[in-house]
Amino acid sequence: MTYQNWLQYYNPYYRRLPEKEKERFLIRTLEFSSSKIFHFKDLEKEERIPLLISAAAVQLTFGLKEFRLDYFKNIYVLSQHYHYGLYNVPFEGHVSSDGIYLSWLNFDRAYADYTDGNNVGLHEMAHALTYVNFTVNEGRDEHFKSQFYTFTKTGRRIFNEMQAGRSNLLGEYAASDYNEFWAVSIEFFFERSLELQYELPDLYNDLVLLLNQDPLRPGVFIQPVD
Ligand SMILES: [Zn+2]
Numbered sequence: 186m187t188y189q190n191w192l193q194y195y196n197p198y199y200r201r202l203p204e205k206e207k208e209r210f211l212i213r214t215l216e217f218s219s220s221k222i223f224h225f226k227d228l229e230k231e232e233r234i235p236l237l238i239s240a241a242a243v244q245l246t247f248g249l250k251e252f253r254l255d256y257f258k259n260i261y262v263l264s265q266h267y268h269y270g271l272y273n274v275p276f277e278g279h280v281s282s283d284g285i286y287l288s289w290l291n292f293d294r295a296y297a298d299y300t301d302g303n304n305v306g307l308h309e310m311a312h313a314l315t316y317v318n319f320t321v322n323e324g325r326d327e328h329f330k331s332q333f334y335t336f337t338k339t340g341r342r343i344f345n346e347m348q349a350g351r352s353n354l355l356g357e358y359a360a361s362d363y364n365e366f367w368a369v370s371i372e373f374f375f376e377r378s379l380e381l382q383y384e385l386p387d388l389y390n391d392l393v394l395l396l397n398q399d400p401l402r403p404g405v406f407i408q409p410v411d
Contacts, residue, residue, distance in 0.1 A: 188215070191233045197299040198244045198375065201403040206247075213243045213252055220253050221260050228264035228289055237296070238262065238287060241306035245314060245371065246326070248397030248406050254310075255324030256317045259284035266291060278309040285313050302354070302369075302377040311371040312364065328408075329395065336391040340366065343388055354384050375400050 188211060192199040199210055218239040225234075238260060246252035257280075266275035266288045277291040287309060295304040317324040318333065340363070347353065347360035354377070359369035373381045374392045378400040382389040393399045397407050 187232075188236060191236055192240055195233070195237050195293075195296055196240050196244070197296070198400070198403075199240065203404040206404040210240070210243060210247065213247070214239045217242055217253055220255070220258075222258060224259060224261045226261060226263045228262065234262055234289060235260075238292065238306065241292075241296075241304075242310045242313070244375065245307060245310045245396070248408075248410055249326045249329055250410060251324055251326035251329075253324060254285075254313050254317050256321045257285050257313055257324075261286045263288050264290060277305040280309055280312040280316055285309055299376055302373045302380075304372045304376055307371050307375055308368045311368040315364070315367060328397065332395045336395040339387045339391045340370070343385060354380055 189207070192207075192211065192214070199207060202210060214236060218235045221235070221239070223230075223235045223238070242254055243252060246254075261284050263286065266277050267286075269276045269279055269286075276286070276288070278285075278287040280286070287305065291305045295306060314329070315333075318326065318330045343353070344360070344363055344366045347355070347366070352360075355366070355369050355373060359366045370381075370388060370392065374389065374396075378389070382401065394407060397410060399405060399407070
């Protein structure tokens with residue numbers, strides 16, 4: 186029961202799923218979690234941490250066949266934001282060839298406020314998902330890979346408008362780089378679905394088709410998924 190309780194308490198996406206899909210969600214989450222090695226840096230290991238981080242990935246890929254992000258074997262959990270490389274700004278998370286990095290403090294806060302369109306867990310899993318599909322050849326999902334080209338026609342158009350100075354709800358950071366545009370779109374897709382659908386309907390619809398799920402209709406899939 187503990188696992189279900191943690192998901193129910195901490196993950197709003199899981200909370201809204203119909204019972205049958207909650208079961209599938211838990212099975213996927215445990216499979217994802219057991220396929221990774223979690224490294225804890227400057228914080229104590231807690232059982233709910235791998236579970237909830239895995240749940241962020243499972244949520245994003247819930248409509249896809251391939252959900253384990255196979256290429257990534259290691260997930261590094263840091264206590265809070267950290268410095269990385271030569272960047273001056275502190276990081277809440279990042280994805281590189283050696284793993285997925287997340288600040289637990291920021292991850293936890295992001296799920297506690299699931300309405301502001303700011304979710305580092307979903308953001309980094311979005312980077313990890315494009316990484317396995319386009320940068321390496323381990324854990325690809327055929328539907329995602331082919332549908333991404335359709336999505337990106339709309340995505341690029343909106344991104345280019347943003348770079349030319351037009352602002353929208355995604356905010357300035359999304360205009361900095363197309364990869365960031367993608368990851369921020371995912372945060373809004375899940376946390377502020379209605380507003381994204383209202384303000385950028387083409388983008389919203391293409392995300393529904395790409396991910397084969399619609400956060401406004403929990404547990405409904407465009408095509409059946411096993
Ligand atoms: Zn990013």
